[in-house]
Each structure stands twice: as C-alpha cells, then as structure tokens.
Amino acid sequence: MKCPNCGATVARGVSSCRGCGGSMARNTPAMPAMPAAPTAQAPVPVDPGVPVDPYQEPRRRHDLKVLATITVALLGLHAVVLVLVLLGVRGTQELNVALLTATAVSLVTWLFQARTNVDGIGYRHQLPKAFAIAGWLIPLGFLYLPVRFVLDVWWARLPRGGRGAATAAVLTWWALWCLAWFTSFRETVTLTRGPNGRTVQTANYTLYLGDTVLSCVFLLLAAGALVLVVLGISRDDARLRGVPPHVLPPRAGEPPSPQTR
Secondary structure (H helix, E strand, C coil): CECCCCCCECCCCCCECCCCCCECCCCCCCCCCCCCCCCCCCCCCCCCCCCCCCCCCCCCCCCCHHHHHHHHHHHHHHHHHHHHHHCCCCCHHHHHHHHHHHHHHHHHHHHHHHHHHCCCCCCCCCCCCCHHHHCCCCCCHHHCHHHHHHHHHHHCCCCHHHCHHHHHHHHHHHHHHHHHHHCCEEEEEEEEECCCCCEEEEEEEEECCCCCHHHHHHHHHHHHHHHHHHHHHHHHHHHHCCCCCCCCCCCCCCCCCCCCC
C-alpha cells in the first residue's frame, strides 16, 4: 500500500511511514453538524380583560359602568320628581317628562352596549340587536319585546341553572312598569252649555304616564326595580370579562350543545 503523504510503498498493518514518518490513517471529511432542534415559541400573552372566543377573534367590549351610573342617577332623580308630583308641587309634571325622556335614551344606549358585549359567545338571542330600540316602538309588541330582550341580555351572562333571581328581578320591573301605564288611564268630564240653553256633557279619556296618583306610585316602584336590573347586568358583565364563554356555538357538522338555547 502507498503512503498518503509521500507515496512510498509501505507494508500492510504499519501505522506510520518509514520514509516520511507520517501517519498511515486517511483523513476523513468531517460530518456536517446537525441543525438544532426548533425551540417552542413562548405563548402570546392574552389580555385578561378581553374575553377570548375560540371561534372568533377577540373584539372590543363596552365598559357598562359609565352608562350604568348615568342611568341609575337619572332613575334616582326621576324618583325624586315623582315624589314631588305626588305632593302636588307645581311644575314637576314637565320635569317628570324631561327626566323620563333622558332616562329612556340612556337606558336604551346602555342596553344596546350590554347586548353587544355578549354577541358571539354562543347564546342564541330571541331578538336582533336592533330591538333594543325597536322593541319599544312596535304597537302591542312593546308589551312583550322589551322584557324578552332584557331577559336574553342577562341570561347570556348566566348558566342555565342560575337565572332565577335575574328572571324575578326583570319580571318584577316589567310588571310595575305595565301597571304604571294601565293605572294612568283618566276620564275627564266637561260640561258646556249649548246654543239652545241645554247642558252638554263631554267625556275625554286619556292615557298619560304618571297622570294619576296610582300611576306615579307604580312608576316610582318600577324605577327602583330597574335600578336593580341595571346594576345586576353590569355586575355580571364585569364578571364575564376574561372568563371563557360557558356556552360555545357548535361547529359545522357537530350537534348543538345541550346548554345552547
């Protein structure tokens, strides 16, 4: 065999060349280094204040505290004015109408935001979001649609077995509100003298919220019950932030969850 260094003939089994003294071992090319195993990426931090829906991207939520505080304050002022109306203080009837209008605007806006916060978590609402306003304007429908809308807004934040207190609070408020309307019915009789000297009796029937003592009493109680509803929904909405939805919409081809309404 030949020496790889000087080319001299060397017997087999010899470890070094006698001519040049070099090693008879052949240089083997170095093996390429194996690439390093990929390291696991750190999970992306999630803001605990934003609920994460596995089926949808996180969306911006409304903070209900501000509008809830405004609505509760307006309801408190309205209650004070109703007491003044019951005491017969002059000029309070017009103030009552103004406060009722301001409270309605604040309440509807708060209700719309409360519904937006629970869109996409899996609860199947009975009514579209637009019924936060439209439900109060539909003839005869206003006797049912608003209370159905409010129940769904609160139920979406609660497990099915824990809705009893919320349901009782909403139905109590709605019953008092309807009684305030039904007891505002008033008959006014007017006596006038006709051209022939005879007395003519004319009866006028009006339905004006807060126009009777009983209507004012029920309206006052309804305002207190509505305060509990607004505070309850706002409280449960704050608890819902950062908590995975308790009911998820079924994926395509999957049967619906037994908890899904």
